[in-house]
Amino acid sequence: MSRQPVVIIGSGLAGYTVAREFRKLDAETSIQIISADHGGFYSKPMLSNALATGKTPLSILNANAEKMAEQLKMTIRSHSRVTAIDPSGKSVTLRDGEKLPYSQLILALGADPVRLPLEGDGVDAILSVNDLDDYHQLCTALQGKKDVTILGAGLIGCEFANDLAVAGYRVRVIDISARPLGRLLPQAGGAFLQHRLEAIGIVFHMGAATQRVERIHESLRLTLDNGEIIQTDVLLSAIGLRPRTALAEAAGIKVNRGVAVSRSLQTRYSDIYALGDCAEVEGRVLPFVMPIMHAARGLAATLARTPTLVRYPAMPVVVKTPACATVVSPPDPNAQGEWLIEESESGVKALFQSAEGKLLGYALLGTVTKEKNLLATQLPAVME
Template sequence: MSHPIIIIGSGLAGYNLAREFRKLDQITPLTIIAEDSADFYSKPMLSNALAGKKTAASLMMKSARKMAEELNAAILPFAEVVGIDIANQQVLLIDGAALVYQDLILALGADQIYLPLGGNAGDDVISVNNLQEYAEFAAKLPELKTVGILGAGLIGCEFANDLLALGIKPIVLDLAGWPLSRLLPETAGHYLAAQLTAAGVEFHFGVAAQNYDHMEGRYLLGLNDGSIIEVGMLLSAIGLRPRIHLAESAGLKVNRGIVVDQTLQTSQPHIYALGDCAEVMGLNLPFVMPIMHCARALAATLAGTPTPVKYPAMPVQIKTPACPTVVAPPAPGAQGQWQVSPVEGGIDARFVGARGELLGFALLGAATKEKQALTGQLPAVLA
């Protein structure tokens, strides 16, 4: 019997790759290594699960045992990988096991970034980056009236909107001057802030958290402008850091993420990466659609047909029902300017190049109905 293809990671990237591969190859042994229970769930659903009254148990779609049966795969839950022996094509586990691979795929995901905070409650800052953390987060909410959120990016805004469904006041802080500052032009950002504020979100822009203290049963958040805000708990949503340590320690090329070419191969033959941990031709895109395109392309490559991944235009739907928002950011370094047009009940913002070509857009409120028409005019993200 041939050595297995080994996938490290049981998130959307790892499991979707396994599913796509099994459509093409039902015979090659397949092993999936997970640091957690390896139960299948959709991580993007964590940031809007409260409004749907979802528990951690109901978010879990299939058990690891069921996934193993469906994929005809060996699944190793709660297994810690401590190294990769490239010369001998082995994955090294903390229990001393050495698993030989035919091909190795790194689907490691990303970790929430935490700010270094002064005060005595720094260890009480939470994140919601997996199902267990969601369970712990949700269990604390019935007793709370407010939740502080560090970061007004995509995840911060989605959690803020979701908390409103429980009657909890989100207090969101960000150094930028408006929410989704990396995705929206200023006018559109202010419109989003106004709509979320009207729904019950409290924003503090242009400030940073400095201290977090627990005193006499209260959590106090000290800001760099000298003000102090009381919160029921503090959620970190300032961004994700791709998990590159395993690859880096094995001598693979890394940058922001694990560097891969258009076939998703790393700097070493027989080792690939996809998902939040991967940097594909300079692009690190922690969204569902890039993962799906990568999974299909890499599955074909692993099944014997080398296939470069291609990214079409992939607008991102922000899960903020108080102000529906769709963004298709222009490529990094794209030359052009935003043209922002208020419409009845929304904002239509288009990033236009020097020749008048559409290079990106941001649609808010009623303007989101233009999504399909405008997407067809955008260039491919990766051709």
């Protein structure tokens, strides 16, 4: 008996990986991806280290929607936004009012960049890069420009700073924290990273908050809360992402920080699932590639009628700052323990250990990153 298609909302890594994994298990059931964007497949992590190697938006695109549809034997509706989900009628509504039925629905909606509530007439010139179209916009904005200021010294902010500096731009980074990657690294690690990034010309304004952004002819003028004034050509915001939850919430699906799902990635409706940056799996929002790969495999098995719980091993994250090799596996926020830190000129090895000496997390910078795989084998699973 033919069933209604499995419908996936979103053509990012989460949407495409679950489609690909499901196809390996089921060659027959029709799959439909609905995407608000172009629907092509590309590696999003590449966006924050593409400028230095001269990659264009086109060269980053692995395959357009048409090619992906052919490869995975599925239908892709690109530039189509889902505006409503009807869980009891088992259909989704597109912006133009068209209704599409589903047998199972996967929410792979991603996340929105967080915007700071800033004052001034330059606020709408602030860019953020969370997809290929944004990267295109950044490349256009950079044409003929020299100075770039980045709001946020987190993972993505530091990666863009390194990339832009190597590409020849004068780069400043502003953050309210005392050190870059403040949420992921202990103080010594942040200081080491900052030092290495400063060595390639990046200027940090740490412990400072941006208050106003004004347009002054072709450039932007920032006023910080410490009274500092910064003039810049291009302003890039990288202060974090917020899971896209509005569509789910309007359909009566439980939402916390992300779309709340169980370990089978199921919402409160048995045929609606979520994964990727939009999802909160048993209380955890993990907006990274590795959790998506594990979640997609588990979900594909569940969709193919082998109910499967997602399991996350330890998943260290490589920070793409070539000026300072960095790998982090942050301890669980509730973990009890302390950082043990070894510093040298060539690196920082920070191990987060329990009172019993069990390794619960690490931050490795510089030459000690070569120990990342060996140490990873000692780390606890993120979700057994």
